[in-house]
Amino acid sequence: MTTTLPDLERSAGVEVKARALSRRTTGADAVFAHSARLVGASVLVITGGVGLFLGLQALPTFQRYGLDFLTEQQWSPDTDVIGIAAVLVGTLQVAFVAMVIAFPLALTTALFISEYAPARIRPTLVSLVDLMAAVPSVIYGLFVALLLMPYAADLSIWFDRNLGWIPLFAVPGGNADAPLPALSQYGFSSFVAGIAVSMMVMPMACAVMRQVFSQTPPGEKEAALALGASTWGMVRTVVLPFGRGGIIGGTMLALGRALGETIAVALILSPAFDIKWSVTEKGGNTISSLIANRFGEASDSQLKALLAAGFVLFLITLLINTLAAIVVNRSRSGADTD
């Protein structure tokens, strides 16, 4: 076993020159790089094409109706009065109700899974939340429309009776003090639709939050505990500040999804075309359920108007998702998550 050292004497006289390095890919690598680029370009064309197409199709509608398209409440193509003010407000109302319900549940569930649950059952809980995210929205729609609706209407009646001074809960024309208040006035509302949507978007927000919480540096958590913090003290001073970006980002991602939800809303809401300030009043509409209800009988110009409405919806969700991405990326946490 001997080790042979390189002969330094022989190479001493030779002038050392840097090897020429090329970053150009050759052979199979070039094929790989180019085909990958081709795939990327085709996906860019497909996805970008959808956005461009929507924008182009929406243009004639915007030109024809101008700003009235955004401020008009009625959608009656027969009289050539078309506007999305009512459906836009309805969309925001449903999403608002959904987030009011989903946010606290998502936050507490994420905290429970990452901080309170025994480590042994944690993977199971994570899969359960993922499973909840995978349950089709039509099933949540069924569940809420056919099982929860009467209870939700009861709650609406209670709101109207006790919190009726808040415009959000006052149902005009409804008589909450009647011995048997009419369920038909309190059901089929944005509030009930919001419950269904909240069940859909909650797991999504929860997954993002939990993931960010689980990235909290264990050293900082242990430091807080070693300094005598209770579990809640540790959560409040370490986990929540660290996960703030994930909380905001996850909520906004869920909001983006809530705005675009169709089927659960279409099953529950009874279509109406005026702005209702009360979320518990029967009737309402969202952009996506408008499309689902009207695409079949639409003429060419109406279809363009529907596309324009869809484009507005897309722009809103795009704005919210982009803001969410910025928040998640700029915060300390969640750099690797999104």
Added chain:
Amino acid sequence: MTALDRRPDAAPAATRPRGTTTLPSYDDDAPPRAPRASLGRPTPDELFVRVGSWVAALGLAWVVTQRLLPLAGLPWFVLSWFVLGLLVTAVATAATGTWVDVKDRVAAAVVTGGAVVVGAALVAVVAYVAYKGYKPVLNTNFFLDDMAGVGPKDPFDQGGIRHAILGSLIEIGIAVAITLPLGIGTAVFMTEVGGRFARVVRTVVEAMTALPSIVAGLFIYTVWILALGNDRSGFAASLALSVMMLPIIARASDVVLRVVPGGLREASLALGASRWRTVWHVVLPTARPGLATALILGIARGIGETSPVLLTSGAAEFTKTNPVDGAMNSLPLFIFGGVRSGNEVAIQRAYGAAFALLLLVLVLFVIARLLARPPRAGGRRRPRLRRGPVSPAAPLAGPSAPAQPAPAAPAAPGAPVPPSKEATR
């Protein structure tokens, strides 16, 4: 912790001049603290306060809702139980502990309560659909027959949802055949090739994940069906699903590929492997569980999505296996149509189909979980090595564990787990 708060010198701290250090003085006459039986588990006292409070609240809730206030009904009972439980917990804790203890207990109860509500919602959805849908499912013809020539009011021993199940599988199959190569290819392009163009692609793909599914359906409806003059068909539905799923899968795979440790790539390149060999033999196998999870979750999302299908596929009542030949039904559409019809039997059938759809999603989900398990290298050797004093997984576990993709990390039973809370408490 309570011991720290009740230090004998805690009180005069305010009167002391600033800048001086005072050593704590201990009361020698005080009885020695009873040693805790174990570090992690609550003492019997604690256990009593925790469990007893909720039992007491149960009784209080009964008194309040059934005797004092006119709040009949189970929802009110549960709600008041929760609120009263928080109150009793707070009071009982305050009797023995400090304000910090009270906050800790109440926060734990609130957090657990939220999680229980969510769990109950999931269980309720599954149980309700199973309860409502079991009747049609009991007949085998429900899975083996279609609705051709069967009226909506006919009993459950006639007709079935074979056409909807087949339609769903065919549509999602085509959509996966389109999105899988394109999605993962794009992710490989964005992470492994890179460059300015890749950044453009990433921006656009991320933007398009915001596309609402109904708008994807409307796009295909306008272009493929109205402008190009094709019929409504299963293929059109697959196209709509693809437009919806492509950005989702591309982005999820991108996230998974980005967290493959750069050291692995560099090691492979340093050993002389070419770039595509590195991608094929190192990057993709490392990310395999995460990619599988991303794909299956994308499929689970796509198979339950109703709105693109509603606009593009039409609803046939008979079995059809050729996706380009006219209308084709699918499970979500069948459910939607049944519920919308308002007919009692049709609604029951819709529940049966919902049950089948839920089972399908569940099966897909279990497959995703099985695939997400990391491959067992060398059979039983890894666990034995792990038990040794120096864990071979330790250097990997430090920096890379937090960067693990969400779907993969928690599902992996053998994955390195950061120091658990059990140990730190």
